[in-house]
Amino acid sequence: MVKTPETHSQSTENKILEAAKKVFILHGLEGTSMQQIASEAGINKSLLHYYFRTKEKLFDAVFTYAFHYIVPQMEGILSSDSGINDKIERIVTEYMDMLSENKFIPAFILHEINRNPDRLYNIMQKSGIKPEMFVNQFVNEIQQGNIRPIDPRQLIINILSMCIFPVAARPLIQRIFFGNNENAYRQFLEERKKVVSEFIIQSIKP
C-alpha cells in the first residue's frame, strides 16, 4: 500500500506535536531548537524534519492549535437568546476557565503577535472567526437601550484584557500579591470570574 504523506504514523506525529506544543509555548519560535523538541519527544532530530519539513511548518501546526484555543467558538453563547448580562457572564467564565487550563498560551501568543503579526492574522482568518459577530451583538444591545452607548471595539478589548492579562502576567502577579503561592492565585482567578463579570456589567449599565 502506498501511503500518502498524510498517512504518517499517528502516534509519532502526535508525540512530536505534543512535545513541540510544550516547548514552543514555553520558549517561543526563536527560543526553541529542533533538538529540544526531539529530546522532549524522545526521538531523533531527523525524524522531526521527516514529519514536518521545516521548523516553521512545525511551528505553524502548533501555533494554529494554540490559537484555536484562545479564540474558541463563542458563537453558541452569543446566538443564544439569553440577556446580555447573562451572555457576558458566561463568556467571561468559560474563557477564563480555558485560559487557566492553558496558562502559558496567552504570553506565548502575545509574544508571537509581535514577532510575526501576519502569521497569526492569516491563521485567524482561516479559523473562520468573525469579529463582526461580537461587534453586532453589542450594537444591537445599544440600539435597544439595554447598555449605554460605547464603542463596541473598546468594550470587546476591555473584556479580553481583563481575562487574558492576569494569566499572561501570572508569574509576576503571583509573586507580588500572593507570595508565589500557586493555590492562592488559582483561588484569586476563580473569584475573578465573578469580579470581571460584575465589573463589566456594572460599567455598561445604561
Next chain:
Amino acid sequence: MVKTPETHSQSTENKILEAAKKVFILHGLEGTSMQQIASEAGINKSLLHYYFRTKEKLFDAVFTYAFHYIVPQMEGILSSDSGINDKIERIVTEYMDMLSENKFIPAFILHEINRNPDRLYNIMQKSGIKPEMFVNQFVNEIQQGNIRPIDPRQLIINILSMCIFPVAARPLIQRIFFGNNENAYRQFLEERKKVVSEFIIQSIKP
C-alpha cells in the same frame, strides 16, 4: 590615570545599551544574538563582551531599564489630594501615554515574565515599587464609602489589564479592527484613555 571598570567610554557604552535595548525588546533574550546587537551598534562583537561580560549581564541592564518604564513612579499622583476619580483618570492617561510611546515593551516584559519570573521580580524589588501603596489607597476609599467594596488587587489588575493589553496585542488588534492602519489605532488608543477611565469609575461607584 587608572580608570575603574565604571569609567568605560560613555559614548560606546551608550551606543551598546541603545542597540541592545532595541534588539532585545524586539526579539527577547533568547531570540537575540550578540552579533545582532554588535551590528546594530556598529561595533565589534568582542567589544560587547568587553563592556558587559556576558549576554545575561547586558540583558539585565536593558531589562532593568525597560522595567522602570512600565512601572514608573506613580507616587506623585497617588499622594496628591485630589479625589479618587481624578487620580484614576490621571494614572490611566499618563500610563497609556507612556505605553504608547514604548509600544514594544509590554509584550517584551510579558514574555520575559514567563521565561524568568525571578529575574523580573528581583529587579522590581530593587526598584523600590511598593504595591501596598496602591492597595492602601483603595482600601481607604472603600472605608470612606467613596467606592463600592472590591478586592483592591482585582481593581489594580483591572486597570493594568486594560492599559497594557491593547498595546501588547496591538499588531493583531490593529489588523482586525483597523485594516492595519496605524494612525487609526493611535486614534483608538487616544480615545481609549477616556473610555478606560470612565469604565473604571463607573464600575466602582458605591
Next chain:
DNA sequence: TTTAATTTTGACCAGTTGGTTAAACCAAAT
C-alpha cells in the same frame, strides 16, 4: 519469501552561537 514502501537513525554539512585571547591601537603621562 521476496519485494516494495515507509519509518527511523547516525553521520554529516555549512553557518551561527556565546565567549576567549592576544595582539594592535590610541590618548595621555612621564
Next chain:
DNA sequence: ATTTGGTTTAACCAACTGGTCAAAATTAAA
C-alpha cells in the same frame, strides 16, 4: 620618545543551529 592604560579588533574556540542524506530498520504487500 617611551611607557602606560584603557579601548578596539581579528582570529579563534567548542558547542550548537536548522537541515540533508544515505543507509538501516521496520512494516506491509506480492
